[in-house]
Amino acid sequence: MNETTLIGLFVAVIEFGTLLYLAALGETIAEKSGVLNLGVEGMMAMGGVTAFWAGVETGNPWVGLLVAAVAGALVASVHGLVAVVLGGDQVVSGLALTILGLGLAAFLGEDLVQERARAKFGSLNLGPLNDIPWAGEILFDQTAVPWLALALGVATWFVFTRTRVGLILRAVGESAAAADSSGTSVVKTRMIAVMIGGALAGMSGAYLTLSLAPGWSEGTTAGRGWIALALVIFGAWKPGRVGLGALLFGGLLALEPRLQTFGVEISPILLSMLPYVLTVGVLVLLSVRSRNRPSVAPAAIGLAYRREER
């Protein structure tokens, strides 16, 4: 193992971490408002295919990113309509969204498979910073997207803990009835949270097809949406912890193809199981806390809200 492969590994950790973080951050926002959206994989695929298409058309990766965000939000709004507005089952609707998103992405992308990537995010050029040994290559030779993800994470944390909007969002996710009786529109708040979640999942897909693995093919999301879902639980619905978890789970994804190069004799299949094993472990740890203490999970997650009427 030499310096170059090690640096390559760390670069990949950041890249995969970013991919997972964008999607998981979006899901965190949706779940904090009380809406479980199991459609992350589908929204990611839709984001990926539309971003790649827009990149081919315009040659500008930022346009691709924007288009993907819009596509993700639109797909998420289907879930919002079914699960939030109509009060349908969130699990069923979310699973349907994954199947719908994957299928629609494959259909739309049929002719894009042979296409060569015309738009890619370029590395940042930060002058002297890029020349710092190790850090220069790992942190500053990246595209702008990891930094964008970090900024979005900090912003989310700030909104959650320091603003009225965040207070309302969390209240809706904890007790829709309490939020409603204090004059908040539960449906509107949840709908917006779900669509922001979708936009971030779409951006995650865009990062995949425009930077991490430029190009489009069916199945390119490869289950990363599900890892992002587990990551939300692993990070206990906290933007910061979800970020650290993203680096850990991203590290596992980055290690997978490199294990053999490093001469380690572990099946990559075992490694790909690890995120889920870790998540179950965290769930166990969280549940052995004091009995009276409310769970860290948003209390109203998965529950449709209808105002009680006699």
Add this chain to the structure above:
Amino acid sequence: MTSASVELTNIWKRFPGGVTANAGANLRVEPGTVHAVLGENGAGKTTLMNVLAGVYRPEEGTVSLDGVPQSFASPAAAIAAGVVMVHQEFRLIPSFTVTENVALGESPRLLVRNSLEQQVGDLAERFGLHTEPGKQVWQLSMGERQRVEILKALWRDARVLILDEPTAVLTPQEATELGRIVAAMAADGRSIIFISHKLDEVTEFCDEATVLRGGATVAASLPVAELDKSRLAELMVGEATEVSIRRTRTTDVGDPLLEIRDLSMRDVHGVVTVDDVSLSVAAGEIVGIAGVAGNGQRPLADAIAGLAPIESGSIAVRDLDITPASPQARVDAGLAYVPEDRLGVGLAPRLNVIENAILRSYKSLTKGPFIDADAAEQMCEVLVDDYNVKVGQLDAPMAGLSGGNLQRLLVGRELAGRPSVVVAAQPTRGLDVQGVAAIQDILVEQSRTGTGVLLISEDLDELLALSDRLLVMHEGRVVAEFDPDAVTRAQVGEAMAGAVE
């Protein structure tokens, strides 16, 4: 004359299904006063308050605040106009701090934690509400949680606060403290509406009282200082209505079938719900238990049925101690239970009529590992015939039946096992006149065959008509025993309100 802070005039509210909850109710509350709204369960107190708080829209009548007519489209509109209701079930978020819960309704765009906590603390201080603004609500006692609810109302500068049976969840000390807080708020010029049926509190905390009965106001704005408790109790329960079926009392009672000795219970919060209760029911006897809801009747019934843990005491059926027995073992010992919560505890609404009918006895209907469908249907048909249950399809979901028919099936099922003792909790509540009569007939008939019946009810007329002996529960204790033929409604009402020593 200055305009009243709240004026409700001739309020009518009917619900689908024909229940008229308010039939011309009036209420006038002066600014800066504590006004009690009194009445038995079902007198329409909560409905009237929900009209004021914008939850319901009345079919008739007007709501005015400070002389200005109002028409609230939603609770939010009422809150905006300064009317806030503190419900019996608190609407707090356990994982939020006191400050976060309080600020939820109205907060600056950016939250600065220290300064918000300071503001909430100052407001609490002003009204003598002891609270810790930084604590999470799940760590608080019920009394502290109630103070947070009141603080929420004050934070939005509520001019009219409605407290719906506020002392139901409080310890006596906390109740006394609530009295001080209420007085401080009134001194600040706010109007407080205090819904209660505890006469002690009314005479202690309130300036005026309005009494509701049968959805209408029977006495408006009585000055509390000039009233005694027995007068209030009399107003609450009213004079005897039409003479209902007075059954001939059982003169020769048999052996005691149900014996409860020194039973005490606590709820999950550690509050005593049943306090050293002893009673017995003999063969052929109907023993009635009267009491305002929430005075231990429901836990008592659940304890007898084996559905709630007890702290001390013993329960015996036909001299067999069933204190530690499972619900099934109690049924085998000869106990039948008609629970208060028909559709939740008694029946499974989504299962069909046959399935519900055999829930108790399916074990005798098995054919190997399967249920004998023909035998089950036959059994169900017998039950439906015997108890005159009006059903469409036997394989249609239970939930489609009317309340009266649901109850007939439930009672029939429970009695089919020929029990020695029947515990019936609110068996006629919510039924129409025919349904009530049918269930009452069944219970009387059952007692004639030598079954002991423990009848828990909030309907005083029913209890006076059916019981051989009438016990009154108040705050978990049996506080009085009456001969139904030699007692007035007012006397029972006083005991229910805790006015007897």
